[in-house]
Each structure stands twice: as structure tokens, then as C-alpha cells.
Amino acid sequence: MTEKVVVLGAGTGGLVAANLLVSHGYDVTLVEKKDYHLFQPGMLWIAFQGHDPSKYMRRVDTLVKPGVNLLKDTVESIDLNERTVKLESGKTLDYDKLIIALGVSYDYDSVPGHRQLWETYGDYFSGPEHAQRLWKHVSSLREGKLVLAAADPLYKCPPAPHKAAFLSSYTLKKMGRKDKVEVILALPFIHAYPSETMAKIVEPKLEEAGVTVMTMFTVESIDVENKKIYSMEGEELEYDVAAVIPINKGPQIEITPDSVKDEDGFIKVNKYTLEVEGFDDVYAIGDCNNTPTSKTGVTAHLGAEVVVDRILGYDAKFTGRTNCPIVANGTATFVISSYEHPVIPVKFSKFKRMLEDLFIAAYWSSLRDPEKWRSVFKAYFEATDPTKLGESGW
Numbered sequence: 001m002t003e004k005v006v007v008l009g010a011g012t013g014g015l016v017a018a019n020l021l022v023s024h025g026y027d028v029t030l031v032e033k034k035d036y037h038l039f040q041p042g043m044l045w046i047a048f049q050g051h052d053p054s055k056y057m058r059r060v061d062t063l064v065k066p067g068v069n070l071l072k073d074t075v076e077s078i079d080l081n082e083r084t085v086k087l088e089s090g091k092t093l094d095y096d097k098l099i100i101a102l103g104v105s106y107d108y109d110s111v112p113g114h115r116q117l118w119e120t121y122g123d124y125f126s127g128p129e130h131a132q133r134l135w136k137h138v139s140s141l142r143e144g145k146l147v148l149a150a151a152d153p154l155y156k157c158p159p160a161p162h163k164a165a166f167l168s169s170y171t172l173k174k175m176g177r178k179d180k181v182e183v184i185l186a187l188p189f190i191h192a193y194p195s196e197t198m199a200k201i202v203e204p205k206l207e208e209a210g211v212t213v214m215t216m217f218t219v220e221s222i223d224v225e226n227k228k229i230y231s232m233e234g235e236e237l238e239y240d241v242a243a244v245i246p247i248n249k250g251p252q253i254e255i256t257p258d259s260v261k262d263e264d265g266f267i268k269v270n271k272y273t274l275e276v277e278g279f280d281d282v283y284a285i286g287d288c289n290n291t292p293t294s295k296t297g298v299t300a301h302l303g304a305e306v307v308v309d310r311i312l313g314y315d316a317k318f319t320g321r322t323n324c325p326i327v328a329n330g331t332a333t334f335v336i337s338s339y340e341h342p343v344i345p346v347k348f349s350k351f352k353r354m355l356e357d358l359f360i361a362a363y364w365s366s367l368r369d370p371e372k373w374r375s376v377f378k379a380y381f382e383a384t385d386p387t388k389l390g391e392s393g394w
């Protein structure tokens with residue numbers, strides 16, 4: 001009998017898993033609450049360069065292969081003991097194998113003033129409409145301070161605020177406002193980047209772009225009336241426009257047993273097999289799990305490949321590999337690491353920017369037809385394996 005696999009969430013990880021499995025003949029049901037898939041890095045270009053959101057969105061039904069049973073519905077709860085998934089519509093799904101790929105949820109209420117700031121200025125994390133609101137404020141800022149901060153050190157895509165700083169500073173330069181608007185990157189880390197190795201590479205580039213960096217700044221509260229942000233470390237920062245990355249938490253659904261979630265709601269998995277703790281028929285991939293690696297599209301994609309291979313019967317292991325791009329003006333670098341190797345030094349170059357632009361161009365195809373890209377990505381990841389490149393980097 002054909003194995004029944006239910007995949008929850010049609011983000012990066014869920015689409016790759018569903019499309020790979022259906023081409024191997026599995027009976028695949030994919031549940032997604034939204035009509036559109038968003039290429040999330042695109043929010044940076046919407047918020048800081050005024051791009052049209054439609055460039056970064058595709059209907060989910062155009063991204064699934066024929067044969068995938070796509071259900072537009074919201075997951076309410078999962079019972080791992082009963083092997084059932086309850087949906088908002090009242091439907092209950094059962095499964096032989098379950099893949100949870102529900103991404104993160106955002107908490108705008110734990111930091112006082114944050115919800116009001118977000119409702120006023122938007123941000124570049126929570127959706128294209130909020131990124132457009134931020135663009136409205138950034139593009140009309142004639143003078144003053146644009147503050148880019150984070151409410152917590154754990155958020156998806158660690159270089160996202162750095163990219164925001166680079167893109168906004170180039171936009172302001174193009175508008176002739178570079179000397180009138182100060183871009184301030186206020187981060188909850190000891191260095192300009194969480195890894196000291198990459199901080200040494202990113203910091204001079206930020207300086208060149210005229211970005212002011214404040215380290216050890218974890219947002220504690222925001223006073224929207226007086227336009228001030230206070231940090232847990234005791235500092236105060238004035239702004240004219242500000243975007244604060246929200247606290248990232250696990251998906252907001254009920255799971256039985258509750259013990260498979262950690263205190264922030266992330267799903268506890270074996271970091272190599274991505275099996276949910278205590279259940280060998282359930283996997284959690286991408287942002288929603290608690291693996292000790294960065295939450296990025298690349299890790300979600302690689303995690304999906306591992307899980308599909310395991311379902312096919314191979315002893316595949318997730319390596320925790322990261323490849324987070326940092327784009328600056330005409331150049332880019334990648335934050336490269338794995339469970340086995342800390343971040344290696346990777347310099348900015350035009351060639352890496354071209355590679356990143358190629359990855360972006362290939363994004364929709366890599367979701368819809370992941371099998372076509374496997375050998376290309378494998379060659380790239382082998383050539384840039386941090387254990388091979390080592391301290392000398394790339």
C-alpha cells in the first residue's frame with residue numbers, strides 16, 4: 001500500500017519535501033493556510049528599495065507538482081499518539097508519516113510598545129504589506145535617524161538586519177540623503193555580527209556604507225510617542241523611523257504530547273535525523289524545529305532533502321549547514337558553517353553576488369522541481385564545505 005505522508009506548511013521546507021516525495025510515488029497531502037508563497041528575503045527589497053511585492057510572491061498551487069493533494073486550511077492541532085492532524089475546517093487527517101514545516105510565529109506583545117511601533121512603521125519580517133508600510137516611511141524620511149534593531153538575539157536569517165542596513169544606506173545615497181539620514185544598526189551581540197569571524201569582514205563594509213553600529217543593544221521597551229527605544233543593557237536610542245525584528249517563536253498550534261515543544265514553542269528534534277523527539281514517524285524541518293543552527297531557507301531546503309531520503313530508506317543526516325547571504329552594494333558574502341565547523345571567513349566579492357542573484361533566480365524552480373537542482377546544489381555545498389575550506393575560508 002502507498003505510504004500516506006502529510007506535510008504541514010507550504011513554505012520553503014514543506015514545498016521541497018512535498019514535491020520530492022510525490023515524484024517518488026508517495027500519497028502526499030500538503031496543508032497551507034495562505035494562497036501565496038512569499039520569498040521572504042524579498043521583504044528587504046520591498047521595505048528598503050520600494051520593489052513591487054508581486055515580484056516575490058507566487059500562488060501556492062503553481063508551486064506544487066501534479067499529484068500533491070493541496071489543502072487550503074489552517075492546522076489547529078496535532079496528536080502524535082493518535083497520528084492525527086485537526087484542521088480549522090473541521091477535517092481530521094491521518095498519516096503514516098508526518099512532516100511539520102510550519103515556520104516561526106511572531107510575538108509583538110512581550111516588548112512594551114512593539115506592537116504600536118509595528119502598526120505605525122511596519123517591518124521587513126511579517127509580510128509584504130508591512131514591508132510596504134516601512135518603505136513608505138523610509139522613502140519619505142528627509143533627515144534624522146533610521147534605526148534597525150532586534151527584540152531578541154534568536155531570529156531567522158541572522159544577517160537580515162545587516163542586509164537591511166546595506167540596502168537602506170544605498171537607497172538613501174541614491175536619493176541624495178546620505179548625509180542627512182543616519183542608518184543605525186542596533187544589535188544584541190558583542191560584535192557587529194553574532195560570529196566574530198564574520199564580524200571582522202562585515203564591520204568594515206558597514207563602515208564604508210556609512211552605517212552606525214551599536215552592539216549589546218537588546219530592545220527592552222519602545223516609547224512610540226517620544227520616539228525612543230530602550231535597551232536591556234540600559235541605553236536609550238532616539239529614532240525618526242524604526243523597524244524592530246520581532247521575537248521569533250515556534251508555531252502556534254497545539255501538539256500532543258506538549259513535551260515535544262521547548263519553552264519557546266520550537267519542536268524538539270534529533271539534530272541529525274530531524275525526527276521529533278520520541279516519534280520515528282514524525283519530522284520537523286526548517287524554522288519550526290530546535291536544531292542548533294541558523295533558521296534559513298537553505299537549512300529548510302537541506303532538511304527537507306534529508307527527511308525525504310530517510311523516508312525513502314536511506315540513512316541521511318542533516319549537517320546543520322548554513323549558507324546565509326549578506327548582500328551589499330554590488331557584492332555579497334555568505335555565512336558558512338555546520339554542526340562540525342564554526343563559521344569560516346568568507347570575503348565580499350562580485351562573484352558571490354552573482355551566485356546569490358543566481359540562487360534568487362532559481363528559487364521558484366528549486367521549490368517546484370527540487371530534484372532538478374539537487375546535483376547543482378550538492379556540487380556547490382561540497383565545493384564550499386566549511387571543513388574543507390577551514391580557517392583560510394573563501
Ligand SMILES: Cc1cc2nc3c(=O)[nH]c(=O)nc-3n(C[C@H](O)[C@H](O)[C@H](O)COP(=O)(O)OP(=O)(O)OC[C@H]3O[C@@H](n4cnc5c(N)ncnc54)[C@H](O)[C@@H]3O)c2cc1C
Pocket residue numbers: 008009010011012013014031032033034037039040041042043044073074075076101102103104124125156157160251252253285286287288295296297298299300323324325
Ligand atoms: C527578511 C528576511 C530575509 C531572509 N533572507 C534569507 C536568505 O537570504 N537566505 C535564506 O536561506 N533564508 C532567508 N530568510 C529565512 C527564510 O525565509 C526562512 O528561514 C525559510 O522560509 C524557512 O522555511 P520554512 O519552510 O521552515 O518556513 P516558512 O517558509 O516560513 O513556511 C511556513 C509555512 O507554514 C504556513 N503555516 C504556518 N502556520 C500554519 C498553520 N497553522 N496552518 C497552515 N499553514 C501554516 C505558513 O503560511 C508558511 O507558508 C530570510 C527571512 C527573512 C524574514
